[in-house]
Every structure is written in C-alpha cells, then in structure tokens.
Amino acid sequence: MASRKNEKQLSSGTKDLRILLIDENTHRADLVTAALGDSRYAISHLASPSGTLLKQVDQLQPDIIVIDIESPSRDILESLNTIKNINPKPVVMFSSEQDTDTINQSIESGVSAYVVGDLEPHRVKPILDAAVARFREYQKLKTELSETKQQLSSRKNIDHAKRILMKNRNISEEQAFQTMRKTAMDTGQKLDDVAKTIISMFNTL
Numbered sequence: 001m002a003s004r005k006n007e008k009q010l011s012s013g014t015k016d017l018r019i020l021l022i023d024e025n026t027h028r029a030d031l032v033t034a035a036l037g038d039s040r041y042a043i044s045h046l047a048s049p050s051g052t053l054l055k056q057v058d059q060l061q062p063d064i065i066v067i068d069i070e071s072p073s074r075d076i077l078e079s080l081n082t083i084k085n086i087n088p089k090p091v092v093m094f095s096s097e098q099d100t101d102t103i104n105q106s107i108e109s110g111v112s113a114y115v116v117g118d119l120e121p122h123r124v125k126p127i128l129d130a131a132v133a134r135f136r137e138y139q140k141l142k143t144e145l146s147e148t149k150q151q152l153s154s155r156k157n158i159d160h161a162k163r164i165l166m167k168n169r170n171i172s173e174e175q176a177f178q179t180m181r182k183t184a185m186d187t188g189q190k191l192d193d194v195a196k197t198i199i200s201m202f203n204t205l
Helices: 002-012 026-036 053-060 074-086 100-108 121-169 173-187 191-203
Strands: 017-022 041-047 064-069 091-095 113-116
Touching: 017 053, 026 041, 026 121, 041 053, 041 121, 053 074, 064 074, 064 121, 074 100, 091 100, 091 121, 100 113, 113 121, 121 173, 121 191, 173 191
Parallel strands: 017 041, 017 064, 064 091, 091 113
Antiparallel strands: none
C-alpha cells in the first residue's frame, strides 16, 4: 500500500515529496530546506546516520531518502537493500567515498543517485529531480518485466492444461480451451487459475 502511494505521488508531482534527510549537520540541513523553497520537495525529518534507518523509514514513511555521509556503512547498505525489496523509494547519497566497489554496492542496494562530494544546497533540487526520474523509470521497467514474466507463465500454464484435457478427454485444442474458458467464466476465476487447478488435479491422480 505504501509503495503504491509513493509511486502515485512521484508520478503526479502534485504533492510535496517528503524527504528523510540523514545528516549530522543541522546547519547544512537548514540551508538545504531553504534552498528547496517552494519546490515539490520538503524535508520532513532530520536524522543522524547513527540511527536505525529501517526503523526511521518505517515510522516516518518518507517519499525520498537523502543521505549525507562520509562513507556508507554495511548496516546502511543492508538497510537500503531491505527497503528496495520491501518498499522501494528514491535514495540520494552524498558521500566522500570514491571507491568503485562502494559506489557499485550502493547502487545495487537501491541508491538512485550517488554523488561524490559535499551536500551543497543549490545542487540538491536538480539531483533530486534526476533521482526521482531515474527511480520512476526503473520501477516502470521493473513492472513491465514482471508483467511479461507473468504473461509467459500464464501462457505456459494454459498450454499445459490444454494438453492435459486433450489427452484425458480426447478432445481438440479448441474444445479444451473453450472448456477452460467456460469454467473460468462460471466460477469467476482467471484462465490462468483454472489452468493451475487442472494441472494440480491431474498431477495428483
């Protein structure tokens, strides 16, 4: 539910996108807040890098995470990876760490934009814009890939179920398909679910 809400806000651009800012420098956080001004972004909470990221995200449900840190720790990367898998959202990381492995690990953990250097207020908005756009495109491709896999799996199940009916009832492929289609309509099920039931039923015989 939270994930769909985030995606809706990111796509519409009509509501403020709430930012969880992880930074120990409160003065810099104030400058960033001022720099965002009347944009669609709003710093909703400032937290320390020493805090528990997963707990903060769970409690605050931000739309975007911005992290300013010397070098991302293993705990932070593991937390970001969990967030990516459970409730993905754009993550921007400002870090002094230029090591290629660290950058790759950060990206793999779900960081949308890894920026080497200090968090400078005037740079934040365009970086956020790019990160949100990249995140949105990635989620779109991920959804399309998932739907394609589901369609292929459904087609495979339906073809398998048709062959089972053709063999066991000595009917044509068209008759097998119409039998499955009628069952789906009568029971209010998807054709794929009917196919799975047929496959399961005959596999247990």
